[in-house]
Amino acid sequence: MSLLAKKRSAAMAAKLKDSGLKATPQRLAIMRVLAESKGHPSVDDIYRRLQRRFPGISPATVYRNIMLIKSLGEAVEISLAGSASRYDGRKPYPHPHIVCVECGNILDPELASLGDMTREVTAASGFEIKSFRLDFFGVCPACRKKSGS
Amino acid sequence: MSLLAKKRSAAMAAKLKDSGLKATPQRLAIMRVLAESKGHPSVDDIYRRLQRRFPGISPATVYRNIMLIKSLGEAVEISLAGSASRYDGRKPYPHPHIVCVECGNILDPELASLGDMTREVTAASGFEIKSFRLDFFGVCPACRKKSGS
DNA sequence: TCGCAATTGATAATGATTATCAATGATAGC
DNA sequence: GCTATCATTGATAATCATTATCAATTGCGA
Ligand SMILES: [Mn+2]
Ligand SMILES: [Mn+2]
Ligand SMILES: [Zn+2]
Ligand SMILES: [Zn+2]
Numbered sequence A, B: 001m002s003l004l005a006k007k008r009s010a011a012m013a014a015k016l017k018d019s020g021l022k023a024t025p026q027r028l029a030i031m032r033v034l035a036e037s038k039g040h041p042s043v044d045d046i047y048r049r050l051q052r053r054f055p056g057i058s059p060a061t062v063y064r065n066i067m068l069i070k071s072l073g074e075a076v077e078i079s080l081a082g083s084a085s086r087y088d089g090r091k092p093y094p095h096p097h098i099v100c101v102e103c104g105n106i107l108d109p110e111l112a113s114l115g116d117m118t119r120e121v122t123a124a125s126g127f128e129i130k131s132f133r134l135d136f137f138g139v140c141p142a143c144r145k146k147s148g149s
Numbered sequence C: 001t002c003g004c005a006a007t008t009g010a011t012a013a014t015g016a017t018t019a020t021c022a023a024t025g026a027t028a029g030c
Numbered sequence D: 001g002c003t004a005t006c007a008t009t010g011a012t013a014a015t016c017a018t019t020a021t022c023a024a025t026t027g028c029g030a
Helices: A003-018 A025-036 A043-050 A059-071 A117-125 A141-147 B003-018 B025-036 B043-050 B059-071 B117-125 B141-147
Strands: A076-080 A083-088 A097-100 A128-139 B076-080 B083-088 B097-100 B128-139
Touching: A003 A025, A025 A043, A025 A059, A043 A059, A043 A083, A059 A076, A076 A097, A076 B076, A117 A128, A117 B128, A128 A141, A128 B117, B003 B025, B025 B043, B025 B059, B043 B059, B043 B083, B059 B076, B076 B097, B117 B128, B128 B141
Parallel strands: A097 A128, B097 B128
Antiparallel strands: A076 A083, A128 B128, B076 B083
């Protein structure tokens, strides 16, 4: 387990305790998967990954806990049109994504030119901005090679 | 009907003819609603708006034609987590939005600092970027007044 | 005007997510 | 450590937006 994963896992568990919620094995395992996954897993990904260790686990439990972890501010949801949402427990704050429309992979790009966009929008609209989402859709290098584009 | 609405309506109808598709009254009416709406209507909004003039129209027809108009490149979809997608037929190209999480209103902000983000992402990731979405979520001035925030 | 492929309306199917509820289990207090 | 309590789980039904299916209708070219 990487250093970041340990850190994120610990942060999530701490938030749990602070909120007076129970440290269920399933719940902790879901947190660990979120903390370790670099690839933005879906609920079903997490569900299938946990079936080895929890043969009787229910998808409902994964949904419930993802919802909880989100509400604790310890994961972000990437909602996509026409397919299941994906989650990021390693960067639990709004950040841009690149989605490959061929294979479904999702990456976290580094994006320098992003800073004062929120400020600009706030000033122009009078909205109180709570969050944002910035997603790019395209074809990843591997899929470009395959389709010969 | 505004000048822009006329222009957008005509553009959509032209694409229809070019593609050898039929100019159904329902289809043309859906296009007109999309061309006239400033407020990013949902399928159900459009459906309800058309019931006066087409008492027997089916939601399926609206879905089908929205899908078609999108595939013609004449409207963009704003897909939202947990609620129905909204559509923009006035700016049929990717552009940022501000969503009020209280009342659901969606605006098109002017956003100068946006230009070379796509180029930057392309360079950094090797993806072939096809489109993007940039949505800000917050509370609009009217709702801020109501909730006394 | 005719014929036919495209389109419509009705309806069923899908797929992701949420709600419900009885059984189970974590944990605080003894 | 034992127990009582209340949160949580697993199973399952319900919801909701969207898609698929199909017979009946209709736009439109010949
Ligand atoms: Mn991410
Ligand atoms: Mn718009
Ligand atoms: Zn790919
Ligand atoms: Zn509002």
